[in-house]
Amino acid sequence: MTNINYELIDTTAPAPEQEPERQRYFIAKCREIIKERELEIGRKLTFYDQTFGCQMNFKDSEKLNGILEDIGYVKADTEKADFVYYNTCTVRENANVRVYGRLGALKNYKKKNPEMIIAMCGCMMQEPEEQEKVKTTFKFVDVVFGTHNIFKLAELLYECLSGRKRVFDVWEKTDQIIEDLPSDRKFGFKAGVNIMFGCNNFCSYCIVPYVRGRERSRKPEDIVAEVKKLASEGVVEVMLLGQNVNSYGKNLENPISFAKLLTMVEEVEGIERIRFMTSHPKDLSDELIEVMAHSKKICKHLHLPVQSGSSRILKLMNRKYTKEHYLELVDKIRTAVPDIAITTDIIVGFPGETEEDFQETLDVVRKAKYDSAFTFIYSKRSGTPAAKMPDQVPDDVVHERFDRLLKVVNEAAKEQNGKLTGNTELVLVEEIDEKDDTMVTGRLSNNSVVHFKGDASLIGKIVPVVLEESKGFYYLGRLSVNG
Numbered sequence: 001m002t003n004i005n006y007e008l009i010d011t012t013a014p015a016p017e018q019e020p021e022r023q024r025y026f027i028a029k030c031r032e033i034i035k036e037r038e039l040e041i042g043r044k045l046t047f048y049d050q051t052f053g054c055q056m057n058f059k060d061s062e063k064l065n066g067i068l069e070d071i072g073y074v075k076a077d078t079e080k081a082d083f084v085y086y087n088t089c090t091v092r093e094n095a096n097v098r099v100y101g102r103l104g105a106l107k108n109y110k111k112k113n114p115e116m117i118i119a120m121c122g123c124m125m126q127e128p129e130e131q132e133k134v135k136t137t138f139k140f141v142d143v144v145f146g147t148h149n150i151f152k153l154a155e156l157l158y159e160c161l162s163g164r165k166r167v168f169d170v171w172e173k174t175d176q177i178i179e180d181l182p183s184d185r186k187f188g189f190k191a192g193v194n195i196m197f198g199c200n201n202f203c204s205y206c207i208v209p210y211v212r213g214r215e216r217s218r219k220p221e222d223i224v225a226e227v228k229k230l231a232s233e234g235v236v237e238v239m240l241l242g243q244n245v246n247s248y249g250k251n252l253e254n255p256i257s258f259a260k261l262l263t264m265v266e267e268v269e270g271i272e273r274i275r276f277m278t279s280h281p282k283d284l285s286d287e288l289i290e291v292m293a294h295s296k297k298i299c300k301h302l303h304l305p306v307q308s309g310s311s312r313i314l315k316l317m318n319r320k321y322t323k324e325h326y327l328e329l330v331d332k333i334r335t336a337v338p339d340i341a342i343t344t345d346i347i348v349g350f351p352g353e354t355e356e357d358f359q360e361t362l363d364v365v366r367k368a369k370y371d372s373a374f375t376f377i378y379s380k381r382s383g384t385p386a387a388k389m390p391d392q393v394p395d396d397v398v399h400e401r402f403d404r405l406l407k408v409v410n411e412a413a414k415e416q417n418g419k420l421t422g423n424t425e426l427v428l429v430e431e432i433d434e435k436d437d438t439m440v441t442g443r444l445s446n447n448s449v450v451h452f453k454g455d456a457s458l459i460g461k462i463v464p465v466v467l468e469e470s471k472g473f474y475y476l477g478r479l480s481v482n483g
Helices: 019-041 054-070 093-112 128-135 152-162 210-212 220-232 256-267 287-293 312-318 324-334 355-368 394-416
Strands: 047-053 083-088 118-124 144-146 168-171 188-193 237-241 273-277 299-305 341-348 374-377 424-433 439-443 449-453 462-470 474-479
Touching: 019 054, 019 152, 047 054, 047 355, 054 083, 054 118, 054 152, 054 188, 054 237, 054 256, 083 093, 093 118, 118 152, 118 287, 128 220, 144 152, 152 168, 188 220, 220 237, 256 273, 256 287, 287 324, 312 324, 312 355, 324 341, 324 355, 341 355, 341 394, 355 394, 374 394, 449 462
Parallel strands: 047 083, 083 118, 118 144, 144 168, 188 237, 237 273, 299 341, 341 374, 449 474
Antiparallel strands: 424 439, 424 462, 439 449, 462 474
16 A cells, blocks of 8 residues: 555546556546445455566566555455456466466356456567457456556556446557556565566567567666665565666666666665576676675575577577576676575477487586576467477477486585575575464575574564575574574
8 A cells, every 4th residue: 555645636637647646546536436336335345366477477466456455455365356357477378378267267257246347467468369369259358458558557447447348458568667656565574676677688489578578777766766665664675676687777868787776776774685687697797796796785696597508509599698608607606606596497398409409408507506497398489489490399309308407407406405504594584384383484595495483573584593404495494592
């Protein structure tokens, strides 16, 4: 919830042209409609959100939820709500299939509650063919918008509520960045902060530049102001978000490097930890490594997607670096920050991948010594150059390679994980343990999960914990009595 008094907004006047004042006006208009509806049915109206995909999507959903709560909706834990939205991902085509499968259940719920409003937004809705499919096949969906106009939810909802009509509003592109709107964060002590939007890389397998648009960086002073506000609200850890944070600031009127932005964020009092993602290897500078090496707040964790260990495949992927360059980068980072945890993304079965190419990937895994890796079987994505490439790898070959990769990844991770056993390390406590309510769960600076005896009073605090036992991808510990 925000601290804006919507009762003071004159909803009889024309809507303002400027953002975000325009959206605050429509929040106030929607509040009036929702209050009338509550009086009619004798209860509060509810909303439910389902988010698919990356951290950028989850950050967008925090904004959408904040807007809905300011309008007057109450969050529900079931899709049998008065307003339901799906914030979609389209990185892989099977993500689209999952969404359409879920929509079937919503149709039945809406039959029982005709006042129910169903909305779809996010990356999937940026694709014209998917918009048309929703428009013609899923006629019970009321509101559709994309990635570029997330901030317009209140205005679109007002249009739907006041006219009881379907609203489709998907922008092909934008140069706008509208951030000063309500947000409902999952955690009170940590938060994501968008520093840029879009992507200019056009990796041959990736749909993101087509659905998220070209790179647009926020002004550093706006980012720092948001971080200061978060710190004043009790946030101790921020995650700086962008499709490729290493290229931050290049398109600003007064260009600034990502490394420089990090030093500005580090100066914010109250912020104890700084994370960021995602880093593209081609843009990771010596300046950034230097800043990470000397920082007291930047977490000892770097997610550095390699995708493939074969320079030939990397060229086909349009990644703009070689195996040799990547490994040099890893060595440079580990030399500068010896205790850093490095994680990665790997794709198996990219078109044209031979056994020799795959062996190069295994070689990188062994040499880079990842703490963990997100491994993916290549999924042909319509609309990307890779989908039209010859020599698509047979499924049985891909799955056999995938199994071998997992084995090598786990072997490499086993060497890395557990190296802090016996140490006393600082842990940011995040929640009560899901399996044992006498324990709490938190994270180390290197992103490793730790479970130890504790109660809810510790949530949001950074406390010293003795790491007594490694369980592979997490530690068991005890609160240090010595601090």
